[in-house]
Amino acid sequence: MGGSTRLLKKRWRHDIFGKDRRPIEKPWIQGIRDIIRDEGIRETTPQDGTDAGAQEDLYTDNGMSAFIELYATPQSKAKELVEFCEGFSLDHPDHISEGQPATAWLDDTCFRPQDSQTLGPTSDRLCRRYPGFLTPLMLRHYLKQERFDHKSEPDADRRLIAIADLNPLYMLVLAETAPGHQVDALADALWKHFALQTSLRCQTVLKGYAVYKLELHIPYYPLRKYDMNTTPASPPMGKQHRKWRDLTFLINGSFKPQKELTGIHDAHISIVICGTDEKRWIAYSFVDSYFDDGDEMGSDEFSHVVAMADQIAGCGNYGMPINANNPIWDPLLYFSKVACIRMRQVEETWADLVRRVENGVRDFIDAHPSSSHQGKVIQSGDEEAMDVFLWISRAMESIASLLKVLQSTNRVWTQFSANGDLDYFDRQGFVPQETQTDVEAHLQELAEIFAQFKDHEDRLKDLIRQCELYGDTRLWTLQLTAVGSKAAQRNEAAAYLNILAVAPLQVACNLLAIPASVPLLKQDWKSLVTLILIMVIGLQILQYLLYLVKDRIPWQRWRRRLIEQLPTINLNLGMVLKILARLYETDKLRRPTTRRATEETLVNTRESMPV
Known part of the structure; x- marks a missing residue:
């Protein structure tokens, strides 16, 4: 077992990359086009296994489909990038106008032995001087120049290319200018950045011209707020491959409308280094920044004399940018340092998001307790109970999607450690001890950062368990409410039957029992x-009027109280009418006796009076 594990460990091939290996820098697509042109195979059947359509695209179109499809890339990946770049061309007047966004940064430095040490601020390092940020057309112009043996510029042994908000035009520039030994790494990096993939690995590629490849691909979700009337930010060009997810309900812990939109953007950071030896390599960086205004640096950040901010490292280590004028020549040292800086930025973004989600869930549960609060039983209506249950379901779904990405992020670190990638950085005896010590320090910091990622993952898992427990309690309450609701509906149906059928009959009988109580009506069946028809129609009209004003008055509450008190009201009304009827009958019986007594009294009085 120990021997098998040792065989899986990755090792830095100093026997290959410790030598002077200057590559051929002719663009790969240009070389294929020259072959197609020279051999005249445009109108013949291809002999190299490629299809004629791809070769035609190489010669006439923007070249992206050929760049992807003719290389070792699955067709599913190729299709996504080809569709993303469809309709764009580096030769179209509208696509190469001056109004195109400038978000690319290029830094080319020539290696000298003294450059491996820290340079002073007044050093005359051999570098090519470029403007601050470059448009696609400007980047294309500089990348098409000879990397080595230029007539007037120093060699570009170390090349740094950073692009913010990678769009189709920048993709086409990279595809058109990439040398053959860079195509595999670049094509894979373009797709992984486009598709929000997660990866952290080191690799020695021996196919063709041997190269080493170091890659970091990390997705994350920056949290942003917008006014209700503002459209969330999106990438400035190309098909919208980055999404906005509205988490207003989750962050605010409420299902009620809010004044602001709060949500997360899809974002991704890609860093890839591909080189032929220890001093000749190219670093690519693709970063999403479309959701932040004013993120670009001013012209003072691009001084070739004092300090120039390394755009691959972004804002640098704890806000201190890396000075590109003091170049780090060792590729593993540069990769480990930049990876720590970028992963720290991503971790801070995740920490803020997880904390806000925790607060939202806690606030919602506190505002909608599942059973009791301060000794009082919480009784919520059917609509509120359903709203609470739906909120919990949406919250669990959103948290689960975030958890999936965090688990993928932590998984790449586990694989990076277990599969021997860490051993790739062990070069004792091949590099200066100071360089090896710095690399190990960065790797230890990277391990601490991923430990915090694991803590964020555990907190999201706890939130899901908390929501599940709360949701189960709420679901049980909702089921009990549903059972009680069915019983209430049955009672309500019986009450309506009593109101519309029994009550009118009873009231009509009691009214007619009192003679002359209702004018123009006699005590007969007509x-x-x-009376029954009048009361039934009147009740229907009253119900319709209450329906029209149901949003203005608490009709539902009144309705429930009426139904609850209906038996008592009906009974009391019947008793009152019966009492009135009895009083009337008693008065009716007493009236003749009283009249006769009065008449007798008058007669006696008259008789006793003298004549």
């Missing part, structure tokens, strides 16, 4: 039917 009057009974008339």
Whole structure:
């Protein structure tokens, strides 16, 4: 087992990369086009296994489909990038106008033995001087120049290319100017950045011209706020391959409308280094920044004399930019340092997002307790219970999607450690001890950063468990509410039957039992039917009027109280009418006796009076 594990460990091939290996820098696509032109195979059947359509594209189109499809890239990946670049061309007047965004940065430095040490601010390092940020057309112009043996410029042994908000035009520039030994690494980097992939690995590629490849691809989700009338930011060019996810409900812990939109943007950082020896390599960096205004640096950040900010490292280590005028020549040292800086930035973004999500869930649960609060049983209506249950379901779905990305991020570190990638950085005896010590320090810092990522993952798992427990309790409450609701509906149906059928009949009978209580009605069956119809129609009209004003008055609350008190009201009304009827009958019986007594009294009085 120990021997098998040793065989899986990756080693830096000093026997290959410790030598002076200056590559051929002719663009790969240009070389294929020259072959197609020279051999005249445009109108013949290809003999190299490629299809004629791809060769035609190489010769006439923007070249992206050929750059991807003719190399060792799955067709599914090729299709996504080809569709993203479809309709764009570096020769189209609209696409090469001066109004195109300038988000690319290029730094070319020539190696000298003294450059491996820290240079002073007044050093005359051999570098090519470029403007600050470059448009696609400007980047294309500089990349088409000879990297080595230029007539007037120093060699570009170390080349740094950083592009913010990678768009189709920049992709086409890179595809058109990439040398053959860089195509595999570049094509893979373009797709992984486009597709928000996660990767951290070191690799020695022995196919063709041997190269080493170091890559870091990390997705993350910056949290941003917008006014309700503002459209969330999106990439400035190309098909919208980055999404905005509205998490207003989750961050604010409420299902009620808010004054601001709060959500997350899809974002990604890609850093890839591909080289032929220890002093000749190219670093690519693709970073999303479309969601931040004013993120570009001013012209004072691009001084070739004092200090120039390394754009691959971004804002640098804890806000201190890396000075590109003091070049780091060792590729593993540069990669480990920049990876630490970028991963620290990503970790801070995740920390803020996880904390905000935790606060939102806690606030929601505190505002909608599942069972009791301060000794009082919480009784919520059916609509509120359903809203709470739906909020918890949406929250769990959103948290699960975030957890999936965090798990993928932590998984790459586990694989990076277990598969021997860390051993790739062990070059004791091949590099100065100071360089090896710095590399190990960066790797230890990287391990601490990923430990914090693991903590964020555990916190999201705890949130999901908390939501599941709360949701189960709420679901049980909702089920009990549903059972009670069915019983209430049955009681309500019986009450409506009582109101519309039994009550009118009872009230009509009681009214007709009192003679002359209702004018124009006699004590017969026609009057009974008339009274019943009048009351039934009146109840229907009253119900319709209450329906029209249901949003203005608490009709539902009144309705429940009416139904609850209906038996008592009906009983009391019947008793009152019965009492009135009895009083009337008693008065009716007493009236003749009283009249006769009065008449007798008058007669006796008259008789006793003298004549």
